[in-house]
Amino acid sequence: MGLLKRLLRMRETGLILIILALFVVMSFASPYFLTWVNMRAMAMAFAVEGIVVVGMTILLVSGGIDLSVGSVTALAMVIAGLLFLNGVDPWTASLISIAACTAIGAGMGFFVTRVGLHHFIVSLAVMVIARGACLLGTGGRPLGLFTLPPEFKFIGQGSIGVIPVVIVIFVAVVVTFDFMLRRTTIFRKVFYTGSNEKAAAYSGIRTKKVVFLTTTLCSALCGVAGIIYMARFGSAQPTFGIGMELNVIAAAVIGGASLSGGTGTIFGAILGAILLSVVSSSLALLDVSVYWQDIIRGSILLAAVSIDHYLNKRRG
Amino acid sequence: MxxxxxxxxxxxxxxxxxxxxxxxxxxxxxxxxxxxxxxxxxxxxxxxxxxxxxxxxxxxxxxxxxxxxxxxxxxxxxxxxxxxxxxxxxxxxxxxxxxxxxxxxxxxxxxxxxxxxxxxxxxxxxxxxxxxxxxxxxxxxxxxxxxxxxxxxxxxxxxxxxxxxxxxxxxxxxxxxxxxxxxxxxxxxxxxxxxxxxxxxxxxxxxxxxxxxxxxxxxxxxxxxxxxxxxxxxxxxxxxxxxxxLYPEKQRPEERSAEVILAVENLSERRRFRNITFDVRKGEILGFAGLIGAGRSEIVKGICALEGEVTGEVRLKGRCLDRRHYKDSIAEGIVYLSEDRKGDGLFLEMSIASNVSALAVQQIASNLGVIDDRREQAQARGLGEQLNLKCGHVGQPVSTLSGGNQQKVAIAKMLSVKPQVIFLDEPTRGVDVGAKAEIHRILRELARSGVGIVVISSELPELIGVCDRVLVVREGQISGEVSGDSMTEENIMHLASVLERQQVAI
Missing domain, CATH: 3.40.50.300 (P-loop containing nucleotide triphosphate hydrolases)
Structure with missing residues (x-):
């Protein structure tokens, strides 16, 4: 098969074309759109969430789903913030917080693989519990962390040359996990498990272990994202990330991940996130009411998935 | 009229x-x-x-x-x-x-x-x-x-x-x-x-x-x-x-060997089978007959450590195996071909190559665990040729193949780990006549090359035509064994229906 033909058949190509088309239209519609400041703002808007998208995509490929990502990200901020306010060094506080999120993921993995509950229910419960913990720990008010040392804030606010550190971290995470998901034997097992769990078990794959690990990884990446948000905002916000799970799942699904598992790429999911972010930014620039934005985003999701379903059916 | x-x-x-x-x-x-x-x-x-x-x-x-x-x-x-x-x-x-x-x-x-x-x-x-x-x-x-x-x-x-x-x-x-x-x-x-x-x-x-x-x-x-x-x-x-x-030539008398590849002794599982004892000898194709639900698949899955808490002993070439998980069985060269190809045998939307490599992905990856696409495809092409697999390209999804060719992919998956014993559960279900004869021929060739072959089938003519010896399972127990001239549909059906621990004259 020719390279061009293969490129055209890839879902990523379609998304890139749509994003480019939006860029062209918007650059005419708003003079502000193609400015460095706006580009940077858009990139910052999805970069940290993009790290969560990576975790979610891998989890979706393995056949799972996680509704607790927003709450767990907020909890990461709150845990690290409280520790810092109680005199713990911010780096140590961050590590402890990421470890705590990893443990939450492992806990969900336990309930899914050992107790045998559905991902949806377990993560729904954890979503509520983690949010409650955030509010309990902070009394519902944001924690101002004004004394964070500058080298720590650098993670969220600094730049290397003209490139924000956040973007550097994001690109590193995406490239690493994209490569691993495509090429390594460990992540191939994730595809086998999500594609047909029974066939995977009949191929000697410990499918429960795989699902346990993908569940844990997703929460761990939420922890990482929470810490970056904290460094960026200089505060810990207990109500941060409400509704994040929908954005993240939408991005992954627009990027080609299937809720029934077995398909999806990190690159595609990130393009999905970029698309949603560009649309949001465009609507804001065009002075569309914020109340319209959710309606439009939801419709894009529905359209993307319907088109994909239709194309798949025709191919199959 | x-x-x-x-x-x-x-x-x-x-x-x-x-x-x-x-x-x-x-x-x-x-x-x-x-x-x-x-x-x-x-x-x-x-x-x-x-x-x-x-x-x-x-x-x-x-x-x-x-x-x-x-x-x-x-x-x-x-x-x-x-x-x-x-x-x-x-x-x-x-x-x-x-x-x-x-x-x-x-x-x-x-x-x-x-x-x-x-x-x-x-x-x-x-x-x-x-x-x-x-x-x-x-x-x-x-x-x-x-x-x-x-x-x-x-x-x-x-x-x-x-x-x-x-x-x-x-x-x-x-x-x-x-x-x-x-x-x-x-x-x-x-x-x-x-x-x-x-x-x-x-x-x-x-x-x-x-x-x-x-x-x-x-x-x-x-x-x-x-x-x-x-x-x-x-x-x-x-x-x-x-x-x-239709069926390939059976084992010739001079090929008969006393060498036991796999010995199963007193294998039991709480609810589904008891005291299963049998040998798989070198060069033979052993059959498992019985009604649906008699426990044939369960016994075989128990041997492979695929499911169930099984007691008893499994010896491969005289060495007692410690099998906790199917993965351990694969590592020893004991593999199981599922009866439900679409349900739990294959990854339908994945490529032929990815299906063939699934039992041991590390075989086609570097030491660091990075998959080498070319080696993966070469493996699929090599085994595909050996099995006469008809496909356009090993990168195409398995769902695009006919039943017979899908089954060959499933068999190629088994062969990718160079197995010592293969258990095949209904290996020709949903497969056309041509591919069926080919699969039987492949099984005979594998048996000749020293691989232990065990076939479960509900089609009695198939068992009689392909196997050198058939064990009959009834309600979780082996109710008898037939071979040679005693291998008839009547004898097998009788053993499958009536529980008598007896051997129909060999």
Whole structure:
């Protein structure tokens, strides 16, 4: 098969074309759109969430789903913030917080693989519990962390040359996990498990272990994202990330991940996130009411998935 | 004579993508007759019946019911016409009662808002009374496989049907239960109901049916009166050549070896099987026969550490194995080919190459665990050539292949780890005749090269044709062994139905 033909058949190509088309239209519609400041703002808007998208995509490929990502990200901020306010060094506080999120993921993995509950229910419960913990720990008010040392804030606010550190971290995470998901034997097992769990078990794959690990990884990446948000905002916000799970799942699904598992790429999911972010930014620039934005985003999701379903059916 | 026909099918065709499942098939069913449809797997029997039942829409051709041309669009419509269908697969809802299962269709069509459970149970009991001892208030999940099959039959009997289709109804039944069913079939036929009977078992066809129609490769071959034909003639029509050439040559006497590859001793699992002891010898193909639900697959999965908490010993070439997980068995070279290719054998939407490498992905990856696409594809191409796999490219999804080629991918997956013992569960189910013969040839070659081969099959002619020795399983125990001249359908069926720990003379 020719390279061009293969490129055209890839879902990523379609998304890139749509994003480019939006860029062209918007650059005419708003003079502000193609400015460095706006580009940077858009990139910052999805970069940290993009790290969560990576975790979610891998989890979706393995056949799972996680509704607790927003709450767990907020909890990461709150845990690290409280520790810092109680005199713990911010780096140590961050590590402890990421470890705590990893443990939450492992806990969900336990309930899914050992107790045998559905991902949806377990993560729904954890979503509520983690949010409650955030509010309990902070009394519902944001924690101002004004004394964070500058080298720590650098993670969220600094730049290397003209490139924000956040973007550097994001690109590193995406490239690493994209490569691993495509090429390594460990992540191939994730595809086998999500594609047909029974066939995977009949191929000697410990499918429960795989699902346990993908569940844990997703929460761990939420922890990482929470810490970056904290460094960026200089505060810990207990109500941060409400509704994040929908954005993240939408991005992954627009990027080609299937809720029934077995398909999806990190690159595609990130393009999905970029698309949603560009649309949001465009609507804001065009002075569309914020109340319209959710309606439009939801419709894009529905359209993307319907088109994909239709194309798949025709191919199959 | 035409008004004597209840069902008349002419020139029916149906294609699934590139696969032509039916090619201009003709079929006629008279009132009150029991008409067998015979054919190998993949011959088109199920496709034809699914068209009659409205599950599939034919591409072309005509179906006339009671003299009128009909377009059967759905199973509900087939039911209104009076066509009842007992499927080969048991499809009961496990969590509701037997009575509710039996009247599921009636409830669906019922004009009443409320369920009348007592009435359902009374009517269910009346139907079940003819078939055997089943409590209509018990949950479907608590029944044995053969009882579930009887419930499926009861379900069809409650429909006021004029044509009853039975697809392999006896595969899970004991001899006695099967005899009860045959009695009911004859009574229904005497009442003028027509029965289409699908079976592999020549004995059943010849004992109970009036006529037989043979299909092969999606084509109509012939229709004969049972009284005017012989089993051999029908089998030859089914396979399209003289039967002797269908199966590969068996083990020659000088090839017989006392060397044991795999020894299984006293293998038991709490609920499903007990005291399983047998050897797999070098160079032989060992068969496992038994009714569906007798525990054949469970025993084999137990040996492979795939499921169940199993006690007992498994020795590979004299060395006792410690198998905690199937992964350990694969590492030792013991692999299992699943009976349900689509359900749990293959990753349908993944590529051929990714399927073939699934048992041991590390084989085609670097030490760091990075997969080498070229090595993965070369592996699939190499094994594909060895098995005569027909495909465009090893990167294409397995779902695009025919049943036979899918099965070859599943076998290639087994061979990718250079196994010592292969357990194959129904290796030719849903595979066309050509691919079937090829798979049998491959199995014989593997056995000759020293790989231990164990085949589970519900098709007795296949076991008899392919295996050198057959163990019969009944209710979780080995009830006997047949080999050489004692390997006959009658002997195997007898051992499968009656529990006697005896060996039929070897």
């Amino acid at each position: 035409a008004d004597d026909l209840i069902l008349q099918i002419s020139n029916l065709s149906k294609a699934f993508g590139p696969v032509q499942a039916l090619r201009g098939v003709d079929f006629e069913l008279r009132r009150g007759e029991i008409h067998a449809i015979a054919g190998e797997n993949g011959a088109g029997k199920s496709t034809l019946m699914n068209a009659v039942d409205g599950i599939l829409r034919p591409d072309s051709g005509e179906i006339r019911f009671d003299g009128r041309p009909v377009d059967i669009a759905s199973p509900a419509m087939a039911q209104r016409l009076g066509i009842g269908f007992v499927h080969q697969e048991i499809a009961l809802c496990p969590d509701i009662t037997v009575a509710e299962n039996i009247f599921m269709a009636a409830t669906n069509a019922s004009p009443h808002l409320l369920m009348n459970y007592r009435d359902l149970e009374r009517r269910a009991a009346a139907v079940l009374g003819q078939l055997g001892d089943i409590d209509p208030t018990s949950l479907a999940r608590d029944l044995s496989i053969s009882q579930q099959q009887l419930v499926e039959i009861a379900k069809a009997l409650t429909l006021d049907c004029r044509v009853l289709i039975l697809d392999e109804p006896t595969a899970a039944l004991t001899e006695k239960e099967a005899q009860v069913l045959f009695g009911i079939m004859r009574r229904l036929a005497a009442q003028g109901i027509s029965i289409i009977y699908i079976s592999h078992r020549m004995v059943e066809i010849f004992d109970n049916c009036d006529r037989v129609t043979v299909l092969r490769d999606g084509q109509y071959i012939t229709t004969r009166k049972i009284a005017e034909t012989t089993p051999r003639e029908i089998v030859n029509a089914m396979v399209g050549r003289v039967i002797e050439t």
